[in-house]
Amino acid sequence: xxxQFHRAIVVGGSSGIGRELVTQLAASGCQVASLARRDxxxxxNIRTYAHDVTDFAxxxxxxxxxxxxxxxxxxxxxxxxxxxxxRPDEFSFDKDxxxxxxxxxxxxxxxxxxxxxxGQAGSGTIVGIGSVAGDRGRAPKPVYGATKxxxxxxxxxxxxxxxxxxxxxxxxxxxxxxTPMAADHVGAKFPVAEAARQILSAARAGKRVAYIPWTMAxxxxxxxxxxxxxxxxxxx
Ligand SMILES: NC(=O)c1ccc[n+]([C@@H]2O[C@H](COP(=O)([O-])OP(=O)(O)OC[C@H]3O[C@@H](n4cnc5c(N)ncnc54)[C@H](OP(=O)(O)O)[C@@H]3O)[C@@H](O)[C@H]2O)c1
Numbered sequence: 001x002x003x004q005f006h007r008a009i010v011v012g013g014s015s016g017i018g019r020e021l022v023t024q025l026a027a028s029g030c031q032v033a034s035l036a037r038r039d040x041x042x043x044x045n046i047r048t049y050a051h052d053v054t055d056f057a058x059x060x061x062x063x064x065x066x067x068x069x070x071x072x073x074x075x076x077x078x079x080x081x082x083x084x085x086x087r088p089d090e091f092s093f094d095k096d097x098x099x100x101x102x103x104x105x106x107x108x109x110x111x112x113x114x115x116x117x118x119g120q121a122g123s124g125t126i127v128g129i130g131s132v133a134g135d136r137g138r139a140p141k142p143v144y145g146a147t148k149x150x151x152x153x154x155x156x157x158x159x160x161x162x163x164x165x166x167x168x169x170x171x172x173x174x175x176x177x178x179t180p181m182a183a184d185h186v187g188a189k190f191p192v193a194e195a196a197r198q199i200l201s202a203a204r205a206g207k208r209v210a211y212i213p214w215t216m217a218x219x220x221x222x223x224x225x226x227x228x229x230x231x232x233x234x235x236x
Pocket of ligand 1: 013016035079117178
């Protein structure tokens, strides 16, 4: 039977996929804590918290405070992410560090808190927004893809640690989705409201891994198997 969420944290609720998740969860009657640096959706069932995920030291106390404010927790979604533009000849440590800080270290800091709480409770759902970009080392964005590969591997480890205790750990792998992050993407983009709907459906079903939309699973089934010399020539 699909899981119903009553109390949720969405990290990265100010824009794109995270913002849509906050809106849809709140509309379903779930009490939602939305976190980000910028303005976030307002309305019934939504509490907002100004937060920069690179303020790692603040995360354990903030997590506990939000659980008290909500009166419990059954869902954590980590949706924060950055993907600065990178020129083909650019190797910027500053940009790379920003991606590692937000996409990797912020994710670990938040998901560790939820894993500990949910593991002790023997219930709960952790959803990580990864990306198809983590499936191969592609030329245009070396560190962005690597952060998403890290996140997927980390989430699989969490699942293998606490899945048997009744905790669902769901890795979401969107393809190009119509959000501000993908503004420069030429080509088809999946509508963000439908992406959020499919993400919540995967979370409620407790899926291990979900490509969004599912057709991405077919495309990346092939891309994951392309020989390295071919990937080098394709440069996509
Ligand atoms: N759009 C796509 O095509 C696509 C495809 C695959 C995967 N994804 C992944 O989906 C997730 C959501 O991306 P999106 O497309 O919805 O992008 P978006 O519209 O740019 O939203 C990114 C979110 O991350 C938050 N964030 C960034 N830096 C942060 C920080 N230091 N502290 C707290 N929050 C921070 C932003 O909040 P503030 O700036 O307000 O802090 C914002 O809410 C990301 O992990 C992204 O990698 C996106």
